[in-house]
Amino acid sequence: MGIKTGRKYAITWCKKAENYSSVRALKCYDEAIKRDPEFAEPWYGKGKIFRYSQTWMWDDEISPYIAGMAKPRRYEKFTGPIANKYVETLKCFDKATELDPKFVNAWFAKGNFYWKHDDDGKAINCLDEAIALDSKFEPAWFVKAQVLDFLGRLEEALKCYDKATALLPTDAKEKRYDEHGRYYFFDRWYGKAYLLSELGRHEEALKCYDKALEICPLRAELLERPLSKKGITLAKLGRHEEALKCYDEAIALLPRENDYRRSKLDPVEMDLAKADALSELGKQYEKMLKCYSDAISRCAKELVDGKMEGDLWKEGVKKLQEICSQAINGSKKYDSKIIDE
Incomplete structure (x- = not known):
């Protein structure tokens, strides 16, 4: 008796994949593809696993899976061919958008992937596709703002930050980050604040830093950035006493000697x-x-x-x-x- 084919069976396998990680999840997505080759979801799921896999996982678990070889035993290294992560990931996202051109999450994932690999033009094109399909898809506005900011298109970037902050969920503080790009919600306000400060609009920047701190998770490595930049903005406004308080708070959060944590702040x-x-x-x-x-x-x-x-x-x-x-x-x-x- 052959396997049961059809969308509902493919969906079942996709849901099953959510219970696993790495190769077990990938094999579930493969089963979904067997049952419905025209279904975009499993390709998107595979792409996400590829995208977020750490180096050890890619080398010793996913590369053997792609090569159709057995993974190495515990504490051993894979000696076969290491797959090209960029090519394999993009292949999955390309397939997802090809099968379903209206798949917002896939367009965003593809754009975000291009952004992380310094292909700014293609990143913007994909993010624009996601926004055209769903103008309220907040993560796409945020990542587009980052890309435009990086390219020096500051006024355009600011408009995107405006959209992103306006679309933040009411429970952003509790959720902490979005499930699509895995970006912290406070970074929307932080990015906007930093950009406003670059444009010389320090009073507005200050309000945005306060918004960022309001929803920032209580973790040293996250709090230190908005605190330090708020201090610098206060100093530009001549409010040096307040600036000092921010600097002291930020410095108190810096990792001490022998601390495993690396700070993003420049001491x-x-x-x-x-x-x-x-x-x-x-x-x-x-x-x-x-x-x-x-x-x-x-x-x-x-x-x-x-x-x-x-x-x-x-x-x-x-x-x-x-x-x-x-x-x-x-x-x-x-x-x-x-x-x-």
């Missing part, structure tokens, strides 16, 4: 920002000097560690010179504040 930037704020306020001289000294020390350490060579080393030296100049100017400004008083 040199934070030291300089804090020192500049103290300089502007004309207070806590010793603390100001320590912040400038810490920034100089961190930058110099990168040079003497021997990890920089050639042009990178020259850039490091230039950065150190700029930091030293900034420290001297900050110290002079502090002195002038004291004299004026």
Whole structure:
């Protein structure tokens, strides 16, 4: 007796795939395709597994699956051909949009994939397809905003951020991130705030940073970015006391020595920002000097560690010179504040 074919049987296998990960899920999607070769959903499902697989999983589990070979035993490495992740993933998303040109999730996944692989033009085309099919599909507006921002098309990017933030779900704080692109919801407000600040619209940026912090999950590696940038924006508005509080909160979240977590914050930037704020306020001289000294020390350490060579080393030296100049100017400004008083 042959296998039962038809859409309903394919859907059953797709639902079954949701209970598994990696190869077991992929095999469920393969069963779905056997039962309905014209069904786009299993191709989309396979593409997502390929897209989000970590290197070890791709090399030792998915590559053997694609090659039709047995996966290696535990603690052993796969010695067969390693599949091209970009090609295989795109093949799945292409098939999904080919079979169902109105499949919004597949167009978004494809656009997001292109964006992560630096193909900005194709990313925008796919995201536009998703938006044309569903103008309320928020993740597509957000990713399009990021692409346009990266390309320097700031006003267009801002319009997309406006759309994304307007379409955020009411329970964004509880949900934390969208299920399609796996992007945190607070990043919509953070991205918009950063862009507004770049455009010199600091008061508006400040409101957006507050919105970002309002829905940001209480995790150090997430909170440190909006806190630090809010501080920098406050400083641009001359509100240095408030800026200092933000810097202190952000610095308190930085990983300590031997902490496994890597921070996205530049500690040199934070030291300089804090020192500049103290300089502007004309207070806590010793603390100001320590912040400038810490920034100089961190930058110099990168040079003497021997990890920089050639042009990178020259850039490091230039950065150190700029930091030293900034420290001297900050110290002079502090002195002038004291004299004026």
